[in-house]
Amino acid sequence: MKSFIPREVESLWTLFTAPIVWAVHFVVCYGAVAVYCAKTAMLGFEFSTMRIILGGFxxxxxxxxxxxxxxxxxxxxFGSGDPPHDEATxxxxxxxxxxxxxxxxGLSFVAVVYVAIPLIFIAECQR
Amino acid sequence: MTGEGLTESCPGRCPRLCRSSVALLVIFLSSCSGSQSALDPAGPEASRVAHLFFVMLFGGAVIWVAVVAALIYASRKKNAHSEESAGRVILWCGAILPSAILCALLSYGMWLMPAIRPWVPDDQPVRRIEVTGEQFWWRVRYLDETGKTLFETANEVRIPVGEPTHFALKAADVIHSFWVPSLGGKMDMIPGRTNPLALQADREGIYNGVCAEFCGESHALMAFRVRAVAAADYEAWLSERSAETRTNGLADAEGLAVFLKNGCGACHAISGTAANGRIGPDLTAFGERNTLAAGTLPHTAEDIARFIADPAKIKPGVRMPHFGMLQEADIQRMAAFLKELK
Structure with a gap:
């Protein structure tokens, strides 16, 4: 059976995964709310729905x-060795x-939580 | 020289320092009250801003004391801690605790936001006033329920106590910012946009407002007054000012004639007269105002005359030309006439 967890690869790209998720989440949240508030009449659903969608995201x-x-x-x-891991191996x-x-x-996790906090408290568009 | 040596050589120094410090503290604390202080709130929005400030001040003080205590402890500690315990301190005090504090502060700020900046829907029946920032004064228009202008005035805003007043904030030339610290936070005025702001005063009084965005040479001389009065008095004043023609102060026909003869009516309006200019401030009830030139001078006939003779000397960059070429008697006549316009 194929494992859900990807196999270990040595690539620099894995380093950027979390910050990229953070960046995409930031842009989508701010972009979606801005578009919703500018085009509310066209979209035809409540702001609470937008909050739920972005909460899910x-x-x-x-x-x-x-x-x-x-x-x-x-x-x-799994934390078996301490940094600095600076040998040329x-x-x-x-x-x-x-x-x-x-x-x-860890940084990206905290940042995504911070970006999402306004979703809890901001309940409407203000023009 | 040691500290003890200093005290011995200047025996009176310490008491003097203490007295000076107390005097300075009193001066600083006294500046927290008054008609232009965010720490002496006169409305619900300003109260919440002040509350937020004190929460932040207390939190900042606690963190500062903790950091200084840790510094003193570290400087006096003889034996070094293990690398493992130092790592734990860095993890908790350098990452987890600051993240948690920032999260709490962000949540607290977000939770306060709807109350700090109350939103008044367009269809809700409230008092509506349009204020336009211009270099370097404030055009104030009182609107009816349909948004039609009842009358115009300048540099002074009158609001009823105990109910929110909705401000539509605009700018005619550059970006300005409308700020009445005793009543609430500031709101930018941007050319081409109308920014809404709702303010409420809980007690009668005169509160100072300022332009909080640098807007040119006389930015620091662009102030205004907010006069909060009882709702009944406000209603009576609104009805009286909304009347199309006025007669108070216009008994001085000679003063009005000098005013019109020198072309002042091309830029300024006085209701009920031939002066109907819209470029400068409306002077219909000029004598009612507390200050002259947007909070720059006291409202006396002498200062009005000084301003007419050379406005740019008092307010650099002002668009009004100087009238120093007029006869002194004419300037004095106009100043006396304007002072009595009520």
Whole structure:
């Protein structure tokens, strides 16, 4: 059976996964609300619906970041070794990348939560 | 020289320092009250802004004390902590705690926001006033329920106590910002846009407002007054001012004639006369105002005469030309006439 968790790969792209999710979430949230508030009459649904949609998108984004963090944690050897991982070896390179990705994932998780907080409190468009 | 040595050599120094510090503290604290202080709120919106400030001040003070205490502890600690415990301190105090505090502050700010900036729908029957920022004064129009202008005035806004007044804020030339610290937060006035703002005063009084966005040479001389009066008095004043013609003050026919003869009516309007200019401030009830030149001078006949003779000397960049070439008697005559316009 094929595993849901991707296999371990040595690529710099995994480092950027969480920040990219954060950036996309930021742009989609701000863009969607701006368009909704400018075109409310055309869209024909309530702002609460928009909040629910973006809330769902936030959960998906957080899930992707948690998955990226888990993969980074695995790459880091589940915390078995301490940084700085600065030897010129393939293993240290992988451990360093895993640790850096884990930290970036933590930052991205907090940032996505901050971006989503206004969804709880802002209940209408104001023109 | 040590601190003890200093005290010994200047025995009176410490008491003097203490007295000076107390005097300075009193001066600083006294500036927290008054008609232009966000820390002396006179309305619900300003109260919430002040509350937010004090919460932030308290939180900031607690964090500052904790950081200084940690610094003193670290400087006095003889034996170093283990690397593991130092790592835990960095994780908790450098990442988790700041993230949690920021999250709490953001949530608190968001929770306050609807109350800080109350939204008045267009169809709700409230008092509506349109204020336009111009270099360097405020054009004020009182509107009826349909949005039609009842009358125009300048540099002074009158509102009823105990109910929200809806402001439609505009700009004629550059960006200005409308701010009455005692009543609420500021709102930018942007050319081509109408920004809404609802303010409410809970007690009668005169509150100072300022332009809070740099707008040119005399930006710092662009102030206004908000006069909060009882609702019944406001209603009576509104009815009286809405009347098309006025006679108070116009008994001075000679003053009016000098005013018209020198072309002042091309830029200024006085209801019930041939002066119907719209470029400068409406002077219909000029004598009712508390200040002259948008809060720049006291409202006396002498200062009115000074302003007529050379406005740019008092307010650099002002668009009104100087009238110093007129005979002194004419300037004095006009100043006396304007002072009595009520």
């Amino acid at each position: 936030t959960v998906v984004a957080l899930g992707m970041i948690v998955l990226a963090a888990y993969l980074a944690w695995r790459q880091w050897g 393939r293993q240290d390179r992988a451990l360093f990348q895993g640790f850096a990705t884990l930290l970036l994932s």
